[in-house]
Amino acid sequence: GEDVEQSLFLSVREGDSSVINCTYTDSSSTYLYWYKQEPGAGLQLLTYIFSNMDMKQDQRLTVLLNKKDKHLSLRIADTQTGDSAIYFCARGGAAGNKLTFGGGTRVLVKP
Amino acid sequence: DADVTQTPRNRITKTGKRIMLECSQTKGHDRMYWYRQDPGLGLRLIYYSFDVKDINKGEISDGYSVSRQAQAKFSLSLESAIPNQTALYFCATSDQGLGTHNEQFFGPGTRLTVL
Numbered sequence: 030g031e032d033v034e035q036s037l038f039l040s041v042r043e044g045d046s047s048v049i050n051c052t053y054t055d056s057s058s059t060y061l062y063w064y065k066q067e068p069g070a071g072l073q074l075l076t077y078i079f080s081n082m083d084m085k086q087d088q089r090l091t092v093l094l095n096k097k098d099k100h101l102s103l104r105i106a107d108t109q110t111g112d113s114a115i116y117f118c119a120r121g122g123a124a125g126n127k128l129t130f131g132g133g134t135r136v137l138v139k140p
Numbered sequence: 141d142a143d144v145t146q147t148p149r150n151r152i153t154k155t156g157k158r159i160m161l162e163c164s165q166t167k168g169h170d171r172m173y174w175y176r177q178d179p180g181l182g183l184r185l186i187y188y189s190f191d192v193k194d195i196n197k198g199e200i201s202d203g204y205s206v207s208r209q210a211q212a213k214f215s216l217s218l219e220s221a222i223p224n225q226t227a228l229y230f231c232a233t234s235d236q237g238l239g240t241h242n243e244q245f246f247g248p249g250t251r252l253t254v255l
Contacts, residue, residue: 037180071144071230071246072183117182121242127198128244130175130182 033131035118040137047105049134051118054099058120061094062128063103066115075103075116113138143167144247146231152253159218161250163231170236172214173244174198174206177228186229189214190236221254228252 032054041047053061059080064072078085078092078101085092091104105112118131144165153159163172171190175183175198185198189208203225205217218225228251232244 033182069248071248072232072244073246074243077243127173127185127188128183130184132180132182 033118033120033129035116035131035134037132038135038137040139041108043108043110043138043140045108047103047108047112047136047138049103049105049116049118049136051101051103051131052099053101053118053120053129053131055120055122055129056096056099057122060121061092061101062117062119062121063090063092064117064119064130066117066133068114072117108136108138110138110140112136142248144231144233144245146229146247146250148250149248150251152255153221154255155222157221157254159221159252161216161229161231161252163214163216163247165212165231165233165245167233167235167245168211169233169245170211171234171242172208173232173234174204174214174216175230175232176200176225177230177249183230186216218252221252223254226252226254 035051062077063075065075066072089106093102115133115135117133119128121128147162173188174186177183184200187206207215228249230249231247234242234244
């Protein structure tokens, strides 16, 4: 969707932190999500954040939300080779749960 | 067993042919969705259904139709396939619940190639 944008590619060394960025335009977004897609598989929800929060931490994952700038980021600490995948940012509104996805960021973890 | 299944997993067809993609779920969810994935464009919503017999157009419904005859099944049809419908198609389900977080659960995808 054009109103959710992500960079296409990120290369990171194993053990380093990865930061994937996302911007969106619709300020009515209620929930923001990060999904992971491994090769040949569907999408799996990694984490989500409610729009009244500015940070959420879940083990190696940290989500930061800047509502003023409409910017969302996902930080993966101690990145492993199993983290190589495509990561999708998505936003959902309060009315129903239709999601609008970004184009996905392909993360490649090098040993 | 997978909660959301799609058949077929791969299909090659010719321009003008009618194609049906099937989705079944055992999660007991009311809401089902069809998306297509194209490189660099992410997932775009084709159609969605909040209940049996409820059908709603998504962002890119032209050239597609759907049928929701049972809670567990949601099928996507291409009446006359064209090459730019070559893509990876995903079905997803979610529980209802306005105002609460609703995770969508995705099937494994169907890779469709239209020659």
